[in-house]
Amino acid sequence: MTKAIQSSVQVGELATGQALTVPLYSFIGSESSAPSVYIQANVHGAEVQGNAVIYQLMTLLEGYQVLGNITFAPLANPLGINQKSGEFTLGRFDPITGVNWNREYFDHQVDVQAWYREHQHLTDNALFQAYRSMLVEACQKRLAQPFGISTGHRLAVNLQTMAHQADIVLDLHTGPKSCKHLYCPEYDIDAARYFSIPYTLVIPNSFGGAMDEATFCPWWQLTQYAASQGRDFSVPVSAFTLELASQERIDLDDALVDAKGILAYLSYRGVIAENVSPAKMARFACYLRDYKKCHAPKAGLIEYCAVVGEPLAAGQPLVNILRIDLYGTDQAFQAISLPMDCVPILHFASASVHQGTELYKVMTKVFALPSV
Amino acid sequence: MTKAIQSSVQVGELATGQALTVPLYSFIGSESSAPSVYIQANVHGAEVQGNAVIYQLMTLLEGYQVLGNITFAPLANPLGINQKSGEFTLGRFDPITGVNWNREYFDHQVDVQAWYREHQHLTDNALFQAYRSMLVEACQKRLAQPFGISTGHRLAVNLQTMAHQADIVLDLHTGPKSCKHLYCPEYDIDAARYFSIPYTLVIPNSFGGAMDEATFCPWWQLTQYAASQGRDFSVPVSAFTLELASQERIDLDDALVDAKGILAYLSYRGVIAENVSPAKMARFACYLRDYKKCHAPKAGLIEYCAVVGEPLAAGQPLVNILRIDLYGTDQAFQAISLPMDCVPILHFASASVHQGTELYKVMTKVFALPSV
Amino acid sequence: MTKAIQSSVQVGELATGQALTVPLYSFIGSESSAPSVYIQANVHGAEVQGNAVIYQLMTLLEGYQVLGNITFAPLANPLGINQKSGEFTLGRFDPITGVNWNREYFDHQVDVQAWYREHQHLTDNALFQAYRSMLVEACQKRLAQPFGISTGHRLAVNLQTMAHQADIVLDLHTGPKSCKHLYCPEYDIDAARYFSIPYTLVIPNSFGGAMDEATFCPWWQLTQYAASQGRDFSVPVSAFTLELASQERIDLDDALVDAKGILAYLSYRGVIAENVSPAKMARFACYLRDYKKCHAPKAGLIEYCAVVGEPLAAGQPLVNILRIDLYGTDQAFQAISLPMDCVPILHFASASVHQGTELYKVMTKVFALPSV
Amino acid sequence: MTKAIQSSVQVGELATGQALTVPLYSFIGSESSAPSVYIQANVHGAEVQGNAVIYQLMTLLEGYQVLGNITFAPLANPLGINQKSGEFTLGRFDPITGVNWNREYFDHQVDVQAWYREHQHLTDNALFQAYRSMLVEACQKRLAQPFGISTGHRLAVNLQTMAHQADIVLDLHTGPKSCKHLYCPEYDIDAARYFSIPYTLVIPNSFGGAMDEATFCPWWQLTQYAASQGRDFSVPVSAFTLELASQERIDLDDALVDAKGILAYLSYRGVIAENVSPAKMARFACYLRDYKKCHAPKAGLIEYCAVVGEPLAAGQPLVNILRIDLYGTDQAFQAISLPMDCVPILHFASASVHQGTELYKVMTKVFALPSV
Known part of the structure; x- marks a missing residue:
């Protein structure tokens, strides 16, 4: 039985000088070739259930053989979570600017053509590694902008920096009063059959500001461009947003259901050694339009x-x-x-x-x- | 079948100049000796279910023989109801001052001894009428304070002015996530058996800032003092706060249940001619302490x-x-x-x-x- | 001396059922060929000084010969103006969604090529009239969307419908703690010399979500396209955002200064018969970038x-x-x-x-x- | 030159688990008989100028001979200071309950008669020490209430515990848009001549919920009761609220003026060895009524x-x-x-x-x- 290793990342600073930090938990995988995973929760302040899912998932993982590195970032938006207004959490947008915390991720707008021309000689693995490094460095450069960046952008780009280092990225949200549903990019629709989520929104492969899009878009663009140049590989990175029912709700039993669904997906992807079957259930979808x-x-x-x-x-x-x-x-x-x-x-x-x-x-x- | 007559009362004015008004609905009773009733709802902005109860009650009353005058003031706090913050209603306190809308009622602090000495020669009915007039005039004087009064106090005293003109006052609230419960003054505990409400809080007969207390306290004081002078009558005015389950919830079926409970009480008090029995159910209580x-x-x-x-x-x-x-x-x-x-x-x-x-x-x- | 004629427009409805209305004041011009004007203020709730400028301007105009129609819409965002949070006005964004009230205007995205092909046979005046009608109708269609539109978009498109009917549009804002400055599209930079405003931001001729852009962009696109087809006319519509110093401030004397600056511009444009010179002052500019x-x-x-x-x-x-x-x-x-x-x-x-x-x-x- | 010694006190815990802490700075006095001092600032989140005054005062004190212990608690309400709403600090009341942060102090309601009867045999110094211990212990007991206490009360009682250990308590506030003024209890009116504050409000010697009252009231009651029993001493503790102009404003030069005023008072009271004269200025007062x-x-x-x-x-x-x-x-x-x-x-x-x-x-x- 292996516990996750705790650390933390600073994502900002409050007026009183207090550091805004996000706790991080890592399982170190035993196989360097296995995909790595990044899972965050609670970027919107009222959407707390993802933390319970992470709690259940970490507890489950203690009993599994973990092949790929897995990093958890619960309570990912401390400013949003702690922002109350009356009896509710006012954590959907920056209370100063009104900007949705989930629309602050960095749009790389990579010049894929130029980048590919320069790196096409690399093997697939080296190509992916170079591309990943470029994305991480672009985030770090963003954080060091000469005139500074906004509070929300700083938070988002810090989280994004961690996400770019993983092959699989899950962003755990909830709706207001909601049933469970999944945001899934069109190219990765097969993945929807593993989670314990009945409804899937099939989204375009383009940037709209959210974490999942910020993560997979540059990779999808690279894949498309390489294909146009006669080189075929599947999109090397997967990213999904899971909407785990309603906000302002902690339910540990239900969290276990979703933890098992995520485990089924991780098993399918070879992140854990054990075979975990997805729940038998009807699953439906519709296009975002x-x-x-x-x-x-x-x-x-x-x-x-x-x-x-x-x-x-x-x-x-x-x-x-x-x-x-x-x-x-x-x-x-x-x-x-x-x-x-x-x-x-x-x-x-x-x-x-x-x-x-x-x-x-x-x-x-x-x-x-x-x-x- | 008689519909209620609509009017409205102005309770304030918004920065843009818009009048803050509360809709009023009145059933005119056929018997001047029957008790009169004032029922308000939604003084806290998120506590909307009382409006649905009033809606059901008005619809029911169209089919009854109404003996006493009944006035309804739904949507009683337009400023609070319209004040949103994120996906919720921030209507529990004045957003400028923080003062709970339900702690703004006027504490008459009547010098009962002096007043009684001056009016003790009156018959009971004349005594009550004089006392009631004094209360209403004190409210009107309050509204005309030379240095002005606060927004919340203006709202409260306007509502209170209407309440003082009734023999029975019901203030319809809800809790946050709540079961139904009743605030009932100790002297009037028998009334708790008529409403369709399983739990009753027995409150002291003293002022704490809420509408029910603002209404019954001066009358309880008068009754006590008269008794100390050897003149006995029961407290002439009844006032209760009904907490009708959870805020941010409209349920017309459940509203019908509570409308019938109120009707049972009004029947018992002779406000309607028909006999309406209270629901058969277990009822429990505890003291506020x-x-x-x-x-x-x-x-x-x-x-x-x-x-x-x-x-x-x-x-x-x-x-x-x-x-x-x-x-x-x-x-x-x-x-x-x-x-x-x-x-x-x-x-x-x-x-x-x-x-x-x-x-x-x-x-x-x-x-x-x-x-x- | 002629007073403005008062009317109003409904721009929404509050939870309690109260209509959200904006007061309108109109001066009817004596010359149908003179440019028409639309001036609004206070779209951001705390930015009240524009109302004082409108007040001074209306008072001044009573003494002038008005040639073109002028419509004023002060207090243009009643929901935003009335939204307090503590001692300040929380009127910069919709308190429910966080969306900036000034980014809700409709982006027409006119297919100028197709439209021009169909209407190029018209004279300039008829062409402009047809284009204007198309813009107004597109707004009206927007307001009648089958699944409804958001509160902020409804407000914005209602205001925009009025703006599209004018040749000159001024949107009066303020900064937080600010000196006076003007947002001016690059093609209309000469106009900056008339207002009593020391600093001008020269903005691109493209849509960014604000009223001024929503107004002039479709016209600039038409003008550009016509020129590419060998037909030259200047952009038929002018639109500016005036930032009149700091929010949460009413200063009637300073409002008179800005009213006179606006009058100088209207005089230059032939909206009033009298000649009003711009204030002698140094004026500076920089590009938005x-x-x-x-x-x-x-x-x-x-x-x-x-x-x-x-x-x-x-x-x-x-x-x-x-x-x-x-x-x-x-x-x-x-x-x-x-x-x-x-x-x-x-x-x-x-x-x-x-x-x-x-x-x-x-x-x-x-x-x-x-x-x- | 002696720097203050830094420590901190935990006053609560945020939803994410972060400790709410207040930084503390202490100068240790060289004379145990000299009065001790407690100075806090920024209990209302927008009222920041007191921190600048503390900064200047600490810098000045480095050059003085400090006789009595002095403790500073700047940024005393981290939750309130960090709570933004739009461009302003919403720090006047608990955003959940609406309760004014400055009305949460504990009202001891000491049974002075019983306490004095039991302790009257003590010398003045021992009497004061025993009374002080009783106040501190009552606060500690309050913090350990079996059903818990509210967030605001926890903050207030933590601060109050520190204040009760001092002979002189200064609570640094500001008004909204305000000139400088001082809240001074009637019995201590002579003190008003030392601060650099032109206007003084003379307040009754009774509890109203604020820090100054929470501090001096029990002592004034003891003094009064002892006098009624034929034992005379002056009120052993002094407490004042200083309103240092407007909120949302940091001005280091002006902070120096007020730091010198406070120094003049501390000099008069023998907290520092050096003689510091009060500023020559006209001072006025009025009664709270x-x-x-x-x-x-x-x-x-x-x-x-x-x-x-x-x-x-x-x-x-x-x-x-x-x-x-x-x-x-x-x-x-x-x-x-x-x-x-x-x-x-x-x-x-x-x-x-x-x-x-x-x-x-x-x-x-x-x-x-x-x-x-």
């Missing part, structure tokens, strides 16, 4: 009718809107529905909304994923 | 184990605290329990807490209330 | 040394950082300076900062603008 | 006309209220004044206010204090 945000068409008090994770037929009520100020009119109580079948994936956390608040996100044009 | 706040002994991520509304034996876990930064030590995962039996009534809404955050409120020394 | 954000290299308490609007030589202290937790070391009190000459334009509002907080924005490579 | 809060009689945009610290004659404008939504009426721009002479001491920080916002605090019935 078919993932719809439903905004409140009018203000009011909201009764959330649709259950997240359960298919909803066209015309069935998504929400009821109570407008007690309009008592006595037909606007006082009104159901809102969609004209197409969907699966509601998450809904807003508050029961009273302004016009335009995002009430639900729903998958449309959902299709089944094949099992392993 | 036995209602305990459990503060987090240390910081961490919280798994809330105890179910609100269900008795918890001494030594059973209230919460588990996950401290993933202490992984590898016996502090990493720790259960917290109490040394006595209790009934957890409500818990904090967030799953990560600083040291000292109020985790649970629990009733101890709980006793059963007799049925009607 | 030379406008630098200085982030706090470390956390601490900040003494802001550099005076906004006054040139600062290389090596002179921008701020002193007090780190009393490091008393006794050479880190306890430290000056921060830049290696090049600059003009500090604005600084952060708080005197204690986390690492990475934006301390100052400074102009570098400043050049003088010629006078009128 | 004559200190008036002026609330906004209506909402609107505020031009603050009255300069803090400068006398304002009756009828002169305190503020102008701009209501641009009422343009064209006589309500559009309106001056607000008071019917009596006053000295405005501080005003609200934001330029747009809801009805009821506290605009100014003003001293009335101001009288001159004699010089030393």
Whole structure:
């Protein structure tokens, strides 16, 4: 039985001078050829369940033979986690600037053509190693910008520096009131069959600001460009965002379920020696373009009718809107529905909304994923 | 079938010049001798369910014979309701001053002795009418203070002015994550058997800042003083705070349950002509002094184990605290329990807490209330 | 003497059902050929001084002969203005989503080539009229999106709909602690000589999310494309953002200065019949690429040394950082300076900062603008 | 030259597990009979200037002969200081509960009669020592409450424990936009002549929740009771709140002025060997009952006309209220004044206010204090 080794990384500094640090836990793999892994949780302050999953996963791993290096970064955003506002955690964006903590990662915008021309003589492994070094150095240069960088960018690029050193990157999030779902790049869709997650969003292979994209995009671009030059390899790096149900919730039993799902994926990838089968369950997916945000068409008090994770037929009520100020009119109580079948994936956390608040996100044009 | 009559009251003014108004709905009773009623909801911005109860109650009342005047003030704190912070409603206190909206009511501090000496020659009814007028005028005078009054006090005293004109006052709140419970003054404990609420907090007959206390205290003082002078009457005014489960939740079916409970009380008091029986259910109570706040002994991520509304034996876990930064030590995962039996009534809404955050409120020394 | 005509526009709805409305004031011009004007203020909640400028401008205009239609939209963001957090206005971003209110305008992304091909037979005036109609209709279609739009986008597109109907658009903002400065598109740099504003930022002619860009970009694109097809006209629409010193400040005397500056520009453009000369003053500019954000290299308490609007030589202290937790070391009190000459334009509002907080924005490579 | 000795005290723990600590600096006095001193700053997060004063004072003290022990606790409320909301520090109240950080101190409610009966046989010095020990132990017991205590109370009682061990306690605050003023208990009014502070509020000798009151009240009660029993001594402990101009401001030069004022008081009290004269300046005072809060009689945009610290004659404008939504009426721009002479001491920080916002605090019935 091997415990993880603890260290920490400083990601900023508070006004009082206190260092902002993230705890790190590492399992050292026994095979240098096995893929390495980086798993972080809680970049959004209220999305705490990923820490419980890491806790269960570390406890499980103590009993496995670990082949590849695995690094865990729980509580990855101390500023966001500690930022309360009333009885809730206001940890979705920098309270000073409003910028979403999950849109602060560095977009490398590598000139792949030039880089490849210079490095094409290398073997695959040496090529990958050189590319990885270039990405890490670009992050370090970013952290040393002459005019400084923002608080959120500093946090993100510090985390990204660690992620770039791994072959597999998992970013553990949750929705507001949500069922479990996975963000998976289109090129890596087969991976979705290993996690214990029923719904998968298939995302384009391009940068949108999040950790998963920041990690795999440069590699996907390299792979594409090499292919155009007649050299074929699969994308050397995998990165996913796991949305592990609802925010402001710690559930150790459920965390164990997700820890086992992650273990199944790591087993499939050869990170651990043992064989761990994925859970038998139906898995569904939709393309990001078919993932719809439903905004409140009018203000009011909201009764959330649709259950997240359960298919909803066209015309069935998504929400009821109570407008007690309009008592006595037909606007006082009104159901809102969609004209197409969907699966509601998450809904807003508050029961009273302004016009335009995002009430639900729903998958449309959902299709089944094949099992392993 | 009679609909309520709509009007509104202005309770303030926003920086842009917009009036802050509360919608009012009135049923005019057919019997001037029947008690009059004032029911408000949503003084704390996130506590919206009372509006749904009012909606159901108004709809029910359309089919009843209403004897006493009934006034409803839903959405009673427009500033608090509209104040969002992230995905939640930051409506528990004035965002400028921090003062709890429910601690802003006016403490009359009547010189009962002097007032009684001057008015003791009146008949009971005339005495009550004079006392009521004095209370209303004191509120109006308060609103016209030469140096002005605070935003929250203006709201509260406006609401209080309406409450003082009724014989029965119900203030509809919710807890954070909560089971239903009732705040009931000691002298009026019999009333607790009518509402559909399993747990009752028996509160002292003194002022603590809330609407119920602001309403009944001056009357209880008058009754006490008159009794000391050899004149006996029961406290002429009843006031209760109903905590209708959790905040940020609209549930029309459950609202109907509570509307019927209120109707049972109004029936018992003769506000409606029809006989409505209270729900058959076990009801329990504890004294306020036995209602305990459990503060987090240390910081961490919280798994809330105890179910609100269900008795918890001494030594059973209230919460588990996950401290993933202490992984590898016996502090990493720790259960917290109490040394006595209790009934957890409500818990904090967030799953990560600083040291000292109020985790649970629990009733101890709980006793059963007799049925009607 | 003619007063402006008052109306209003609804831009949203609050949770309680209250309409969010913006007051509008219009002067009707006597010459249909004169340019029309749209001026808004206070899209960021704390940036109130523009309202005072509008007040002074409306008062002045009562005494002038108005040729072109002028519409004023003060208090343009009621939700933002009314959102307090402690003693300050938290009006820079949507408190729910964190999105900057000034990055919510609609990017038309007109397919100019296709549109021009279809409309090139029109005379200039008819061409402009058709283009304008297309922009307005695109906004209206946006407001009617099937899945709804966000609160901030609804506000922005409503304002934008009004702006598109004018030839001249002024968006009145302020900085945090700031000297006056103007955002001016490169093609319209001559306009900078009319306002009473010492510093001008010359911005590219492309969309970045703000009102000025949302207004002029489609027109600049049309102009460019027409020129490429051998048809020359100047960009038919002008749009500027005026930063009128510091937020959380109302100063009527200073507002009069800026009202007169705007009047000088309107006079130059023929919106009023009278000749109003611009203030005699030195005016300077720099390109946006030379406008630098200085982030706090470390956390601490900040003494802001550099005076906004006054040139600062290389090596002179921008701020002193007090780190009393490091008393006794050479880190306890430290000056921060830049290696090049600059003009500090604005600084952060708080005197204690986390690492990475934006301390100052400074102009570098400043050049003088010629006078009128 | 002697530097202060650094240590720290833990006052809480953040959700992520980080300790909340306050840095402490101590000068050890050479005379055990000299009074000991405790000085804290920044209990309200935005009120940073006290840290600069402590910095200057520590630097000055390095050159003096220190007779009594002096302990400094700058950055005394790390949670409040680090809590930002937009560009400002939201540090006036606990963001979870709304409770003012400066109203969380422990009210001992000593049963002085019983305590004195038991200890009256002691000499004055032994009596004081026993009383002091009792206060400190009561604080320690408070920190160990079986159901825990709130975050704010934990912070306050930790600070209070240190304060109770000193003879002189200074709590360094600031107003929002404020001139310098001193809170001074009535019994200790002579002390006001030493600080470099022009205005003094003479407060009652009773508990209101703040540090100064928490410190001196038990001692004043003891002194009073002993006097009633025929034993006379002066109140053994002095405690003052210094309001050092405006929040969100660091000014080292001005901090030096206040450091010298404090030094003059410490010199007068024999804490340092050297003689330091108080600044020659006029000093004025008023009783707390004559200190008036002026609330906004209506909402609107505020031009603050009255300069803090400068006398304002009756009828002169305190503020102008701009209501641009009422343009064209006589309500559009309106001056607000008071019917009596006053000295405005501080005003609200934001330029747009809801009805009821506290605009100014003003001293009335101001009288001159004699010089030393």
